[in-house]
Amino acid sequence: MQIEMKGIDKAFGSNQVLKDAGFVLGDGEVHALMGENGAGKSTLMKILTGVYTKDAGEVYVDGKEVHYRNPQEAEKDGIVFIHQELNVLFDLTVEENLFMGKEIKGRFGLCDSKAMRKKAEEALNRLGVSISPAETMSNLSVGQQQMIEICKALMVDAKVIIMDEPTAALTQSETAVLFEVIQGLRKSGVSIVYISHRMEEIFELCDRISVLRDGTYVGTKNIPDTNMNEIVKMMIGREIGERYPARSCEIKEEILSVEGLTKEGIFQNVSFSVRAGEVLGVSGLMGAGRTEIMQAIFGNLSYDSGHILIEGREVQIKSPMQAMKYGIGFITEDRKTEGLMLEESIQTNVALANLDKVSSRKVFLKKKKEADLVSRAIEELHIKCFGPDHECNNLSGGNQQKVVFAKWIYTDPKILILDEPTRGVDIGAKKEIYTIINKLAAKGVAIIMVSSELPEVLGMSDRVMVVREGLVRGIISKEEANQENVMTLATGGTI
Missing domain, CATH: 3.40.50.300 (P-loop containing nucleotide triphosphate hydrolases)
Incomplete structure (x- = not known):
């Protein structure tokens, strides 16, 4: 699936969040969307998926202009957004969260628990996650809850998956598993929009990087043609120097x-x-x-x-x-x-x-x-x-x-x-x-x-x-x- 967004404006009251912003996503690519906190990355993707209504601009999916009114319409077209804020119901089980609003029905319209349990186990195994579908969400760590959110998206026949800080709560081993899943999705033609502040991940995983600064599109770079310093300068408009400032204080009692x-x-x-x-x-x-x-x-x-x-x-x-x-x-x-x-x-x-x-x-x-x-x-x-x-x-x-x-x-x-x-x-x-x-x-x-x-x-x-x-x-x-x-x-x- 190909997506093009151009000339996107969005303001909340007097606060102009996006101004002439744009983004282009190709078939089967992992495309990083970067910028400082408040640069407008999540807002741009929420406009794409119908969470917000744009003030101006155009959105095209496979060459056809679209106007999604809500995330459900975007999901029907195969566009799924995994938000940074976890969308989980803590008192329900993993299985119930995975199938909320998408229950598998059997005879007489009753939920087919056996079929749902099997599909949930298959999806969790695909991610390499050893969590029981019967486990209550409140008993899981933040990282495990994040993996369930990712699992939820993978259970939909998605053509585009937007991941907003997907590894923020994951350890290195879990991140490695996620990367394997993303590589598999890319090979099957699924496109990924990857929003993250972790530079090492971006350069390991992605094909291209697009940068927003203060709600405006700055540019797009192919990963082989750029480096961390150039991307940082695009993001903040200046060189950042050493990432970890030197400390020379005395260690005492x-x-x-x-x-x-x-x-x-x-x-x-x-x-x-x-x-x-x-x-x-x-x-x-x-x-x-x-x-x-x-x-x-x-x-x-x-x-x-x-x-x-x-x-x-x-x-x-x-x-x-x-x-x-x-x-x-x-x-x-x-x-x-x-x-x-x-x-x-x-x-x-x-x-x-x-x-x-x-x-x-x-x-x-x-x-x-x-x-x-x-x-x-x-x-x-x-x-x-x-x-x-x-x-x-x-x-x-x-x-x-x-x-x-x-x-x-x-x-x-x-x-x-x-x-x-x-x-x-x-x-x-x-x-x-x-x-x-x-x-x-x-x-x-x-x-x-x-x-x-x-x-x-x-x-x-x-x-x-x-x-x-x-x-x-x-x-x-x-x-x-x-x-x-x-x-x-x-x-x-x-x-």
């Missing part, structure tokens, strides 16, 4: 020590330490227990045995409130459901996490202190917004993540746990977040950074802790930390 931490069936005998000014990277495959270990340290998950020491003194942490009193901050992996109140303003989100600074005895709000703190956060973290009252739901992904950082930075944490700190964030905003991390380390904050992006772990960490099946397989120095060593430990080998 031990701040956090974890000894023999165990939660039966999830993680066992976990021991490690972090020092002031240090970034400890945490790597491992999905389901290894990385996030659960961090949740236990923060009081979100109980543990059966073990010890947590802060500055040499053992502490008992039963809740996040207790963790905060001991100086622990936690930036969770899912900013949309756990990190932010999306319908509230930047000011509300930042102020609620810092009530001791902007109120009297956490009862009487001091408006000037609140305004000063939030204005300082916007300026220091370079949050692109219309002001403190800007609703977080209307910020780009990178700026949403900066608001999450602002919530915790101004609590003055001794220890800051970062779980996937740059997920779904463009390359320009990533570097700004890396700079924030380095500044915090320079102030003596002990930082634990959990990330599924191995280049990020290697580029930002002083040491790397590798977790596999709930066990710490090794903690390696910056000098020893390379892709081969980390993956060897993550998959059960030794170095």
Whole structure:
């Protein structure tokens, strides 16, 4: 299937999101659509699939102009959009999610459970996913839920699949499986629009790259004819320099020590330490227990045995409130459901996490202190917004993540746990977040950074802790930390 979009305009009120934007997709190609957060990539694809109505421009499918009124009309023509925001019903099973609105009916119009179960198992096996169709969605990790969304699209006879940040929640092994599926789809003539901020993936997988900047089409490049630096310059209008800013801060005394931490069936005998000014990277495959270990340290998950020491003194942490009193901050992996109140303003989100600074005895709000703190956060973290009252739901992904950082930075944490700190964030905003991390380390904050992006772990960490099946397989120095060593430990080998 061939698609051409040209002269596309779209505004939401006074906010012009797209201006004379365009995109051309060929038969059986994997075409990357790139740009900074807020560049208009997802909006352009939502116009293609009928989620939004364009203000101006034309859309052609196989040479015929189309005007899809909703995603169902686009899907009937074989165009499927896997959105970045997961479209799952958590209380239903995997099978029920896969067949929602598309149930296989047997005699008398009743659902044919046997046929649906068989088709679901075939689709999951095709993706190499070992998840039972009877499993409830709420019991799955974010990455597993993402795989179910991809599986849902593959069950439709799609001719074009639009993937918006499909690997944001996937580990390297799951990403490799997805790439195999995409290669198979390409060979069978299916076209893929691949929206991602992960440069390495784009250059490994795609045939061409089209770039949007500030809602306008910048250009298209064939992968063999370009490089990362050129694409970055097209995206942000300037050179970005080194992707991982150098850090030369002094690593000082031990701040956090974890000894023999165990939660039966999830993680066992976990021991490690972090020092002031240090970034400890945490790597491992999905389901290894990385996030659960961090949740236990923060009081979100109980543990059966073990010890947590802060500055040499053992502490008992039963809740996040207790963790905060001991100086622990936690930036969770899912900013949309756990990190932010999306319908509230930047000011509300930042102020609620810092009530001791902007109120009297956490009862009487001091408006000037609140305004000063939030204005300082916007300026220091370079949050692109219309002001403190800007609703977080209307910020780009990178700026949403900066608001999450602002919530915790101004609590003055001794220890800051970062779980996937740059997920779904463009390359320009990533570097700004890396700079924030380095500044915090320079102030003596002990930082634990959990990330599924191995280049990020290697580029930002002083040491790397590798977790596999709930066990710490090794903690390696910056000098020893390379892709081969980390993956060897993550998959059960030794170095």
